[in-house]
Amino acid sequence: MTLTPHEADKILTDCFAPWVLDLGLTVAETGERHALLRLPWSGRLARDGGGLCGQAMMAAADTATVIAISAARGSYGPMTTVQQSMTFQRPVTGVDLLVDVQITKLGRRMAFADVALMPEGSDVAAAKASTVYALLS
Template sequence: MTLKAADGQKILRENFAPWVLELGLVVEEVGDGSAVLRLPWSDRLAREGGGLSGQAMMAAADTAVVVAVAGARGGFVPMTTVQLSTSFQRPVVGRDVLVAVTIGKLGRTLAFADVTLTVDGDPAVVARASAVYAIMG
Protein backbone atom coordinates (compact mmCIF):
# COMPACT_ATOMS: atom_id res chain seq x y z
CA MET A 1 0.00 0.00 0.00
CA THR A 2 1.39 3.38 -0.98
CA LEU A 3 0.89 6.04 1.66
CA LYS A 4 -0.13 9.60 0.90
CA ALA A 5 0.65 12.78 2.82
CA ALA A 6 -2.75 12.56 4.56
CA ASP A 7 -1.86 9.06 5.78
CA GLY A 8 1.39 10.41 7.21
CA GLN A 9 -0.49 13.20 8.96
CA LYS A 10 -2.85 10.61 10.47
CA ILE A 11 0.16 8.62 11.73
CA LEU A 12 1.37 11.77 13.50
CA ARG A 13 -2.01 12.48 15.08
CA GLU A 14 -2.55 8.94 16.31
CA ASN A 15 0.93 7.94 17.50
CA PHE A 16 2.86 10.91 18.86
CA ALA A 17 2.92 12.68 22.20
CA PRO A 18 1.13 16.03 22.50
CA TRP A 19 4.42 17.95 22.78
CA VAL A 20 5.56 16.52 19.43
CA LEU A 21 2.25 17.51 17.84
CA GLU A 22 2.77 21.03 19.19
CA LEU A 23 5.75 21.37 16.82
CA GLY A 24 3.12 21.76 14.08
CA LEU A 25 4.78 19.30 11.71
CA VAL A 26 3.11 18.91 8.32
CA VAL A 27 3.65 15.83 6.19
CA GLU A 28 4.27 17.06 2.65
CA GLU A 29 5.33 13.79 0.99
CA VAL A 30 5.51 10.11 1.79
CA GLY A 31 7.20 7.69 -0.59
CA ASP A 32 8.39 4.13 -0.55
CA GLY A 33 11.16 4.69 1.95
CA SER A 34 11.14 8.47 2.01
CA ALA A 35 9.27 11.36 3.54
CA VAL A 36 9.35 15.16 3.63
CA LEU A 37 7.92 17.01 6.61
CA ARG A 38 7.67 20.74 7.19
CA LEU A 39 8.62 22.21 10.55
CA PRO A 40 6.87 25.60 10.52
CA TRP A 41 8.77 28.52 12.00
CA SER A 42 7.53 29.51 15.43
CA ASP A 43 8.98 32.02 17.88
CA ARG A 44 8.11 29.42 20.55
CA LEU A 45 10.79 27.14 19.08
CA ALA A 46 13.51 29.80 19.00
CA ARG A 47 16.33 29.92 21.49
CA GLU A 48 18.27 32.91 22.75
CA GLY A 49 19.47 34.92 19.77
CA GLY A 50 16.42 34.02 17.68
CA GLY A 51 17.63 30.80 16.04
CA LEU A 52 15.50 27.70 15.79
CA SER A 53 16.43 25.35 18.62
CA GLY A 54 18.40 22.24 17.82
CA GLN A 55 16.05 20.23 20.02
CA ALA A 56 13.11 21.13 17.78
CA MET A 57 15.05 20.16 14.65
CA MET A 58 16.15 16.85 16.21
CA ALA A 59 12.59 16.04 17.26
CA ALA A 60 11.38 16.85 13.74
CA ALA A 61 14.06 14.61 12.21
CA ASP A 62 13.26 11.77 14.60
CA THR A 63 9.54 12.07 13.86
CA ALA A 64 10.07 12.23 10.10
CA VAL A 65 11.95 8.92 10.19
CA VAL A 66 8.87 7.21 11.64
CA VAL A 67 6.77 8.50 8.74
CA ALA A 68 9.38 7.36 6.19
CA VAL A 69 9.58 3.88 7.74
CA ALA A 70 5.79 3.68 7.69
CA GLY A 71 5.90 4.62 4.00
CA ALA A 72 8.39 1.85 3.33
CA ARG A 73 6.36 -0.70 5.32
CA GLY A 74 3.00 0.34 3.87
CA GLY A 75 1.66 1.55 7.21
CA PHE A 76 2.57 2.36 10.80
CA VAL A 77 4.16 -0.29 12.97
CA PRO A 78 5.51 0.14 16.50
CA MET A 79 9.15 1.26 16.43
CA THR A 80 11.61 3.12 18.60
CA THR A 81 14.74 5.17 18.14
CA VAL A 82 17.99 3.30 18.73
CA GLN A 83 20.35 6.05 17.58
CA LEU A 84 20.01 9.61 16.32
CA SER A 85 23.08 11.65 15.46
CA THR A 86 22.70 15.23 14.25
CA SER A 87 25.17 17.77 12.90
CA PHE A 88 24.04 21.39 12.75
CA GLN A 89 25.62 23.40 9.94
CA ARG A 90 23.95 26.80 9.95
CA PRO A 91 21.30 28.68 11.94
CA VAL A 92 17.66 29.01 10.97
CA VAL A 93 15.85 32.25 11.73
CA GLY A 94 12.29 33.02 10.71
CA ARG A 95 11.98 30.27 8.08
CA ASP A 96 10.22 26.93 7.83
CA VAL A 97 12.46 23.88 7.75
CA LEU A 98 11.96 20.98 5.34
CA VAL A 99 12.96 17.63 6.81
CA ALA A 100 13.72 15.08 4.07
CA VAL A 101 14.28 11.43 4.98
CA THR A 102 15.65 8.60 2.89
CA ILE A 103 15.65 5.06 4.23
CA GLY A 104 19.02 3.54 3.34
CA LYS A 105 18.23 0.05 4.57
CA LEU A 106 15.02 -1.45 5.85
CA GLY A 107 15.39 -4.81 7.52
CA ARG A 108 12.95 -6.94 9.44
CA THR A 109 13.94 -5.47 12.81
CA LEU A 110 16.07 -2.38 12.01
CA ALA A 111 15.77 0.63 9.73
CA PHE A 112 18.64 2.97 8.83
CA ALA A 113 17.83 6.49 7.66
CA ASP A 114 19.53 9.67 6.49
CA VAL A 115 17.88 13.01 7.15
CA THR A 116 18.61 16.36 5.50
CA LEU A 117 17.18 19.60 6.88
CA THR A 118 16.97 22.70 4.67
CA VAL A 119 15.06 25.95 4.86
CA ASP A 120 12.12 26.27 2.51
CA GLY A 121 13.28 27.74 -0.80
CA ASP A 122 17.02 27.32 -0.16
CA PRO A 123 18.93 24.10 -0.93
CA ALA A 124 21.70 24.88 1.60
CA VAL A 125 21.76 22.21 4.29
CA VAL A 126 21.12 23.48 7.82
CA ALA A 127 21.50 20.10 9.51
CA ARG A 128 22.06 16.44 8.74
CA ALA A 129 21.07 13.46 10.82
CA SER A 130 21.41 9.71 10.71
CA ALA A 131 19.07 7.43 12.58
CA VAL A 132 18.64 3.80 13.42
CA TYR A 133 15.24 2.53 14.45
CA ALA A 134 14.20 -0.79 15.97
CA ILE A 135 11.03 -2.12 14.39
CA MET A 136 8.94 -3.90 17.00
CA GLY A 137 5.88 -4.91 14.99
Template sequence: LCGQAMMAAADTATVVAISSARGGFVPMTTVQQSTTFQRPVTGHDVLLDVRVTKLGRSIAFTEITLTAEGSGEPVAHASTVYALLG
Protein backbone atom coordinates in the same frame (compact mmCIF):
# COMPACT_ATOMS: atom_id res chain seq x y z
CA LEU B 1 14.97 27.39 15.40
CA CYS B 2 16.68 25.47 18.18
CA GLY B 3 18.58 22.24 17.60
CA GLN B 4 16.30 20.32 19.96
CA ALA B 5 13.28 21.11 17.75
CA MET B 6 15.16 20.08 14.60
CA MET B 7 16.19 16.77 16.22
CA ALA B 8 12.59 16.09 17.29
CA ALA B 9 11.35 16.88 13.78
CA ALA B 10 13.91 14.51 12.26
CA ASP B 11 12.92 11.77 14.72
CA THR B 12 9.21 12.18 13.95
CA ALA B 13 9.70 12.41 10.17
CA THR B 14 11.71 9.19 10.33
CA VAL B 15 8.76 7.31 11.86
CA VAL B 16 6.53 8.55 9.01
CA ALA B 17 9.11 7.58 6.34
CA ILE B 18 9.67 4.09 7.76
CA SER B 19 5.92 3.53 8.10
CA SER B 20 5.44 4.59 4.48
CA ALA B 21 8.26 2.31 3.27
CA ARG B 22 6.73 -0.64 5.16
CA GLY B 23 3.21 0.05 3.93
CA GLY B 24 1.89 0.91 7.38
CA PHE B 25 2.83 1.76 10.93
CA VAL B 26 4.42 -0.78 13.23
CA PRO B 27 5.71 -0.07 16.74
CA MET B 28 9.32 1.12 16.59
CA THR B 29 11.88 2.84 18.76
CA THR B 30 14.94 4.97 18.17
CA VAL B 31 18.17 3.04 18.73
CA GLN B 32 20.55 5.81 17.66
CA GLN B 33 20.28 9.34 16.28
CA SER B 34 23.24 11.47 15.29
CA THR B 35 22.71 15.09 14.25
CA THR B 36 25.13 17.69 12.92
CA PHE B 37 24.14 21.35 12.78
CA GLN B 38 25.64 23.28 9.87
CA ARG B 39 24.17 26.79 10.15
CA PRO B 40 21.61 28.68 12.24
CA VAL B 41 18.01 29.08 11.05
CA THR B 42 16.13 32.31 11.71
CA GLY B 43 12.96 33.52 10.05
CA HIS B 44 12.47 30.46 7.82
CA ASP B 45 10.57 27.21 7.98
CA VAL B 46 12.70 24.06 7.93
CA LEU B 47 12.00 21.31 5.38
CA LEU B 48 13.00 17.70 5.96
CA ASP B 49 13.98 15.13 3.36
CA VAL B 50 14.16 11.58 4.74
CA ARG B 51 15.74 8.68 2.86
CA VAL B 52 15.31 5.14 4.16
CA THR B 53 18.70 3.67 3.29
CA LYS B 54 18.06 0.14 4.61
CA LEU B 55 14.83 -1.48 5.70
CA GLY B 56 15.09 -4.90 7.28
CA ARG B 57 12.63 -7.04 9.22
CA SER B 58 13.73 -5.74 12.61
CA ILE B 59 15.89 -2.66 11.94
CA ALA B 60 15.83 0.41 9.69
CA PHE B 61 18.44 3.05 8.79
CA THR B 62 17.72 6.57 7.53
CA GLU B 63 19.45 9.77 6.46
CA ILE B 64 17.69 13.10 6.99
CA THR B 65 18.62 16.45 5.43
CA LEU B 66 17.09 19.58 6.93
CA THR B 67 17.03 22.73 4.76
CA ALA B 68 15.82 26.28 5.27
CA GLU B 69 12.80 26.88 3.05
CA GLY B 70 13.66 29.06 0.08
CA SER B 71 17.43 28.77 0.41
CA GLY B 72 18.04 25.13 -0.45
CA GLU B 73 21.02 25.25 1.90
CA PRO B 74 21.31 22.38 4.38
CA VAL B 75 21.04 23.55 7.97
CA ALA B 76 21.45 20.14 9.60
CA HIS B 77 21.90 16.46 8.82
CA ALA B 78 20.82 13.46 10.86
CA SER B 79 21.20 9.72 10.62
CA THR B 80 19.06 7.29 12.57
CA VAL B 81 18.77 3.63 13.40
CA TYR B 82 15.37 2.28 14.47
CA ALA B 83 14.37 -1.06 15.95
CA LEU B 84 11.13 -2.32 14.41
CA LEU B 85 9.09 -3.99 17.15
CA GLY B 86 6.09 -5.28 15.23
Protein backbone atom coordinates in the same frame (compact mmCIF):
# COMPACT_ATOMS: atom_id res chain seq x y z
CA MET C 1 2.03 0.12 -0.71
CA THR C 2 3.19 3.62 0.23
CA LEU C 3 1.14 5.82 2.52
CA THR C 4 -0.37 9.04 1.18
CA PRO C 5 0.57 12.31 2.91
CA HIS C 6 -2.96 12.41 4.36
CA GLU C 7 -2.55 8.91 5.86
CA ALA C 8 0.87 9.88 7.20
CA ASP C 9 -0.57 13.05 8.80
CA LYS C 10 -3.07 10.78 10.58
CA ILE C 11 -0.15 8.79 12.04
CA LEU C 12 1.18 12.07 13.44
CA THR C 13 -2.09 12.90 15.18
CA ASP C 14 -2.81 9.35 16.37
CA CYS C 15 0.62 8.11 17.50
CA PHE C 16 2.68 11.01 18.86
CA ALA C 17 2.77 12.79 22.20
CA PRO C 18 1.02 16.16 22.53
CA TRP C 19 4.33 18.04 22.82
CA VAL C 20 5.42 16.59 19.44
CA LEU C 21 2.11 17.69 17.92
CA ASP C 22 2.79 21.18 19.31
CA LEU C 23 5.70 21.43 16.84
CA GLY C 24 3.10 21.73 14.05
CA LEU C 25 4.76 19.22 11.72
CA THR C 26 2.88 18.35 8.54
CA VAL C 27 3.60 15.74 5.89
CA ALA C 28 4.31 17.28 2.48
CA GLU C 29 5.36 14.11 0.59
CA THR C 30 5.68 10.38 1.04
CA GLY C 31 7.34 7.85 -1.21
CA GLU C 32 8.58 4.29 -1.25
CA ARG C 33 11.62 5.09 0.92
CA HIS C 34 11.11 8.79 1.48
CA ALA C 35 9.15 11.36 3.46
CA LEU C 36 9.24 15.14 3.49
CA LEU C 37 7.80 16.99 6.47
CA ARG C 38 7.46 20.70 7.14
CA LEU C 39 8.34 22.24 10.51
CA PRO C 40 6.70 25.68 10.49
CA TRP C 41 8.74 28.58 11.81
CA SER C 42 7.68 29.65 15.29
CA GLY C 43 9.29 32.10 17.66
CA ARG C 44 8.33 29.64 20.42
CA LEU C 45 10.93 27.24 19.01
CA ALA C 46 13.69 29.85 18.78
CA ARG C 47 16.59 30.04 21.18
CA ASP C 48 18.56 33.06 22.35
CA GLY C 49 19.65 34.91 19.24
CA GLY C 50 16.56 33.93 17.23
CA GLY C 51 17.69 30.66 15.65
CA LEU C 52 15.55 27.54 15.62
CA CYS C 53 16.59 25.43 18.62
CA GLY C 54 18.42 22.16 18.08
CA GLN C 55 15.98 20.23 20.28
CA ALA C 56 13.10 21.07 17.93
CA MET C 57 15.19 20.09 14.92
CA MET C 58 16.18 16.76 16.50
CA ALA C 59 12.56 16.01 17.41
CA ALA C 60 11.48 16.86 13.86
CA ALA C 61 14.14 14.54 12.37
CA ASP C 62 13.13 11.72 14.73
CA THR C 63 9.42 12.14 14.00
CA ALA C 64 9.94 12.42 10.24
CA THR C 65 11.94 9.19 10.28
CA VAL C 66 8.99 7.35 11.86
CA ILE C 67 6.77 8.66 9.05
CA ALA C 68 9.28 7.62 6.35
CA ILE C 69 9.61 4.12 7.81
CA SER C 70 5.83 3.82 8.04
CA ALA C 71 5.50 4.94 4.42
CA ALA C 72 8.13 2.40 3.34
CA ARG C 73 6.33 -0.38 5.24
CA GLY C 74 2.86 0.68 4.05
CA SER C 75 1.56 1.30 7.58
CA TYR C 76 2.59 2.35 11.06
CA GLY C 77 3.91 -0.27 13.45
CA PRO C 78 5.65 -0.02 16.80
CA MET C 79 9.28 1.07 16.52
CA THR C 80 11.84 2.78 18.68
CA THR C 81 14.85 4.99 18.10
CA VAL C 82 18.11 3.11 18.64
CA GLN C 83 20.47 5.89 17.59
CA GLN C 84 20.28 9.44 16.25
CA SER C 85 23.29 11.55 15.39
CA MET C 86 22.92 15.11 14.19
CA THR C 87 25.22 17.84 12.93
CA PHE C 88 24.11 21.47 12.93
CA GLN C 89 25.69 23.42 10.10
CA ARG C 90 23.99 26.81 10.03
CA PRO C 91 21.21 28.65 11.86
CA VAL C 92 17.59 28.71 10.74
CA THR C 93 15.77 31.98 11.35
CA GLY C 94 12.35 33.14 10.24
CA VAL C 95 11.59 30.37 7.70
CA ASP C 96 9.98 26.94 7.73
CA LEU C 97 12.26 23.93 7.86
CA LEU C 98 11.84 21.05 5.40
CA VAL C 99 12.79 17.67 6.88
CA ASP C 100 13.73 15.27 4.08
CA VAL C 101 14.17 11.61 5.09
CA GLN C 102 15.68 8.92 2.87
CA ILE C 103 15.48 5.33 4.11
CA THR C 104 18.88 3.79 3.32
CA LYS C 105 18.13 0.27 4.58
CA LEU C 106 14.86 -1.32 5.62
CA GLY C 107 15.15 -4.77 7.13
CA ARG C 108 12.77 -6.95 9.10
CA ARG C 109 14.06 -5.77 12.48
CA MET C 110 16.04 -2.57 11.79
CA ALA C 111 15.74 0.54 9.63
CA PHE C 112 18.39 3.14 8.79
CA ALA C 113 17.83 6.65 7.42
CA ASP C 114 19.59 9.86 6.44
CA VAL C 115 17.82 13.14 7.15
CA ALA C 116 18.50 16.56 5.61
CA LEU C 117 16.94 19.61 7.28
CA MET C 118 16.67 22.44 4.75
CA PRO C 119 15.44 25.99 5.36
CA GLU C 120 12.63 26.65 2.91
CA GLY C 121 13.99 28.37 -0.18
CA SER C 122 17.54 27.11 0.34
CA ASP C 123 19.36 24.22 -1.28
CA VAL C 124 21.92 24.08 1.54
CA ALA C 125 21.19 21.95 4.60
CA ALA C 126 21.03 23.62 7.99
CA ALA C 127 21.48 20.24 9.68
CA LYS C 128 21.89 16.56 8.84
CA ALA C 129 20.99 13.49 10.85
CA SER C 130 21.57 9.78 10.71
CA THR C 131 19.00 7.56 12.44
CA VAL C 132 18.62 3.89 13.32
CA TYR C 133 15.35 2.31 14.43
CA ALA C 134 14.38 -1.04 15.85
CA LEU C 135 11.17 -2.36 14.29
CA LEU C 136 9.13 -4.00 17.05
CA SER C 137 6.50 -5.74 14.92
